[in-house]
Amino acid sequence: xxxxxxxxxxxxxxxxxxxxxxxxxxxxxxxxxxxxxxxxxxxxxxxxxxxxxxxxxxxxxxxxxx
Amino acid sequence: xxxxxxxxxxxxxxxxxxxxxxxxxxxxxxxxxxxxxxxxxxxxxxxxxxxxxxxxxxxxxxxxxxxxxxxxxxxxxxxxxxxxxxxxxxxxxxxxxxxxxxxxxxxxxxxxxxxxxxxxxxxxxxxxxxxxxxxxxxxxxxxxxxxxxxxxxxxxxxxxxxxxxxxxxxxxxxxxxxxxxxxxxxxxxxxxxxxxxxxxxxxxxxxxx
Numbered sequence: 001x002x003x004x005x006x007x008x009x010x011x012x013x014x015x016x017x018x019x020x021x022x023x024x025x026x027x028x029x030x031x032x033x034x035x036x037x038x039x040x041x042x043x044x045x046x047x048x049x050x051x052x053x054x055x056x057x058x059x060x061x062x063x064x065x066x
Numbered sequence: 067x068x069x070x071x072x073x074x075x076x077x078x079x080x081x082x083x084x085x086x087x088x089x090x091x092x093x094x095x096x097x098x099x100x101x102x103x104x105x106x107x108x109x110x111x112x113x114x115x116x117x118x119x120x121x122x123x124x125x126x127x128x129x130x131x132x133x134x135x136x137x138x139x140x141x142x143x144x145x146x147x148x149x150x151x152x153x154x155x156x157x158x159x160x161x162x163x164x165x166x167x168x169x170x171x172x173x174x175x176x177x178x179x180x181x182x183x184x185x186x187x188x189x190x191x192x193x194x195x196x197x198x199x200x201x202x203x204x205x206x207x208x209x210x211x212x213x214x215x216x217x218x219x220x221x222x223x224x225x226x227x228x229x230x231x232x233x234x235x236x237x238x239x240x241x242x243x244x245x246x247x248x249x250x251x252x253x254x255x256x257x258x259x260x261x262x263x264x265x266x267x268x269x270x271x272x273x274x275x
Binding site for chain 1: 107245
């Protein structure tokens with residue numbers, strides 16, 4: 001189920017999965033719920049930018065070693 | 067971290083090194099430094115503290131640069147850096163980590179609000195599911211999961227790693243990653259439901275009227 005949500009099924013597995021969910025309402029609904037959970041996480045978890053001071057110090061790191 | 071623990075080379079050695087070193091520096095900056103935002107976010111999620119995240123990222127790059135020769139060109143540099151950061155985190159913080167399963171919600175909330183105001187990437191607020199749930203509630207729900215579930219969800223859904231890359235990072239078989247994702251997401255849904263009820267949001271949706 002998670003592999004289907006994440007696009008990690010092999011073509012053969014995918015074919016089998018697609019055939020199954022059209023006949024199985026409970027798997028279909030679980031698949032949709034899992035998809036929603038994944039997109040919720042992607043949308044609601046805020047991404048931060050690394051502070052410029054950190055970027056600068058990392059760029060300097062490579063110089064300061066030698 | 068600016069004071070280097072490394073021995074300074076003599077001027078002669080320095081010039082002999084410099085050409086090779088310059089190429090290495092350039093490759094490193096092209097390959098590795100572009101992942102700094104992702105690494106910083108991962109470090110924030112792990113440490114929940116901007117100062118610790120700063121140090122973790124810095125130390126990760128220091129190690130990565132030292133061992134850059136051992137990095138296999140053409141493989142996923144981001145996954146390699148994440149693994150270094152995680153190992154570093156474990157060595158540094160795990161020993162005196164809080165009890166597993168216990169989450170200080172106030173700490174998360176404070177942390178979240180303190181950093182949210184400073185800088186965030188563009189936000190997409192069009193979630194069709196639990197759209198009333200706030201960012202920090204989703205964040206809290208994610209953080210309340212047992213570590214092994216939280217980790218794979220982060221790496222998969224937030225960072226977009228493949229199962230193979232995640233399996234390598236968490237040192238478990240792909241089958242384990244799959245089942246952790248499955249169980250983790252299920253658990254997360256029930257936590258989100260709890261939150262939604264607690265805050266009085268309407269949790270009904272089209273599929274389950």
